[in-house]
Amino acid sequence: QSIPDLIAKKRGGGQHSRAELEQLVGGYTRGEVPDYQVSAWLMAVFLKGMTEAETADLTLVMAESGDTLDLSSLSDTVDKHSTGGVGDKTSLVLTPMLAALGLTVAKMSGRGLAHTGGTIDKLESFPGWNPELPEDRFLAQARDIGLALVGQSKDLAPADGKLYALRDVTATVESLPLIASSIMSKKIASGAQTIVLDVKSGAGAFMKTLDDSRALAQAMVDIGTRAGRNVRAVLTDMDTPLGHMAGNSLEVQEAIATLRGEGPADLTELCVTLAAEVLVAAGKETDLARAQERAAATLKDGSALAKLEAFVSAQGGDGQLVRNPAGLDVAPGRAEVLAPESGYIARLDALSVGRAVLALGGGRERKGDPVDVGVGVETVCKPGEQVAAGDVIYRLYHRDGRGLERAQELLRGGIELSQTPPEVGGLILDRVQ
Numbered sequence: 001q002s003i004p005d006l007i008a009k010k011r012g013g014g015q016h017s018r019a020e021l022e023q024l025v026g027g028y029t030r031g032e033v034p035d036y037q038v039s040a041w042l043m044a045v046f047l048k049g050m051t052e053a054e055t056a057d058l059t060l061v062m063a064e065s066g067d068t069l070d071l072s073s074l075s076d077t078v079d080k081h082s083t084g085g086v087g088d089k090t091s092l093v094l095t096p097m098l099a100a101l102g103l104t105v106a107k108m109s110g111r112g113l114a115h116t117g118g119t120i121d122k123l124e125s126f127p128g129w130n131p132e133l134p135e136d137r138f139l140a141q142a143r144d145i146g147l148a149l150v151g152q153s154k155d156l157a158p159a160d161g162k163l164y165a166l167r168d169v170t171a172t173v174e175s176l177p178l179i180a181s182s183i184m185s186k187k188i189a190s191g192a193q194t195i196v197l198d199v200k201s202g203a204g205a206f207m208k209t210l211d212d213s214r215a216l217a218q219a220m221v222d223i224g225t226r227a228g229r230n231v232r233a234v235l236t237d238m239d240t241p242l243g244h245m246a247g248n249s250l251e252v253q254e255a256i257a258t259l260r261g262e263g264p265a266d267l268t269e270l271c272v273t274l275a276a277e278v279l280v281a282a283g284k285e286t287d288l289a290r291a292q293e294r295a296a297a298t299l300k301d302g303s304a305l306a307k308l309e310a311f312v313s314a315q316g317g318d319g320q321l322v323r324n325p326a327g328l329d330v331a332p333g334r335a336e337v338l339a340p341e342s343g344y345i346a347r348l349d350a351l352s353v354g355r356a357v358l359a360l361g362g363g364r365e366r367k368g369d370p371v372d373v374g375v376g377v378e379t380v381c382k383p384g385e386q387v388a389a390g391d392v393i394y395r396l397y398h399r400d401g402r403g404l405e406r407a408q409e410l411l412r413g414g415i416e417l418s419q420t421p422p423e424v425g426g427l428i429l430d431r432v433q
């Protein structure tokens with residue numbers, strides 16, 4: 001069939017065969033199908049969805065679009081992936097913790113997607129840090145340090161590399177089959193035996209309701225289990241930004257503080273929870289509470305921080321900055337958003353914060369746009385706290401006022417105050433395995 005026929009089939013709600021998905025997605029990866037046809041097809045998938053069988057087929061077509069890594073020479077290989085959020089610097093804290101616990105993390109991460117940040121953009125806050133490693137170096141580093149991390153490349157799941165960048169700029173991100181196949185194709189191609197998924201739920205996530213997040217989690221766990229991997233998912237709140245910082249360098253600084261045991265309570269809780277899940281899933285611990293104690297110890301004894309430093313240096317970054325994070329590039333401009341009246345903070349909309357960071361230049365509107373790692377938004381207060389009129393709720397870090405007014409407007413629109421103490425829910429919402 002022709003590509004327009006395949007687009008029309010999905011537009012009409014039809015179900016693709018594996019061969020059709022190979023024609024579309026394989027063809028796109030090889031450069032035979034252009035961006036504009038794939039953009040139209042992605043929008044059709046976004047609107048019409050996919051069956052479980054189609055999603056599983058799409059995942060395998062994407063996973064097999066390039067090389068797959070053989071990690072069998074490494075022991076205890078583990079991986080983690082988030083469905084994406086605002087202020088979500090979890091991987092920067094969790095992966096060194098896992099390495100410090102004696103596990104091996106050999107992982108492929110993404111760049112920012114829509115209003116959410118990406119680990120690779122964050123790590124590029126370290127001047128010189130290189131997201132591309134040849135396979136032999138990647139494996140050797142994983143063996144030596146316990147942590148190696150690369151960006152999407154033309155070798156591993158290249159179909160996802162291309163689709164991810166195209167979805168980012170065509171409003172086709174928030175789709176269960178597209179997210180599940182994107183994440184699981186990378187996880188399957190990069191070979192780890194144990195995979196823990198952090199599935200975000202709420203305004204700042206791609207899945208806004210707990211039911212949708214649970215369905216996404218279940219779909220990914222099923223795909224991974226069918227591929228013979230050990231997969232668990234934790235559903236976590238993304239209605240409010242995670243931690244206080246959103247924006248690349250600012251998030252790296254907050255991650256380093258957390259690795260020193262001085263991080264915000266929510267981020268610390270999430271990293272300890274996920275690390276414990278990994279330990280249990282990998283068969284290294286049977287008791288979850290004991291696993292949490294072991295995970296928390298890596299933040300107190302400096303072992304996880306030392307792993308981050310070794311990892312950044314090994315990939316060409318300035319490891320000194322891990323000890324001296326004040327030296328990271330933070331934009332010099334400062335501005336604030338103040339409480340318009342006194343009351344309790346009922347909600348701080350994570351989506352507004354993510355969009356404000358984009359407005360300041362911290363993300364992309366077109367494929368390949370440069371990202372300003374120094375800009376961002378600090379959420380000074382958290383829901384449940386009491387404020388007086390004029391108290392600072394958000395602090396903005398901007399470069400020469402770029403996007404400042406728009407960012408302030410977005411942030412103001414996302415503040416909800418109440419006159420009575422609001423109910424504030426917990427961070428960990430559910431588990432799926």
Ligand code: URA
Nearest residue numbers: 083084110179182183
């Ligand atoms: N993270 C990914 O890797 N892919 C998505 O589609 C969403 C989040």
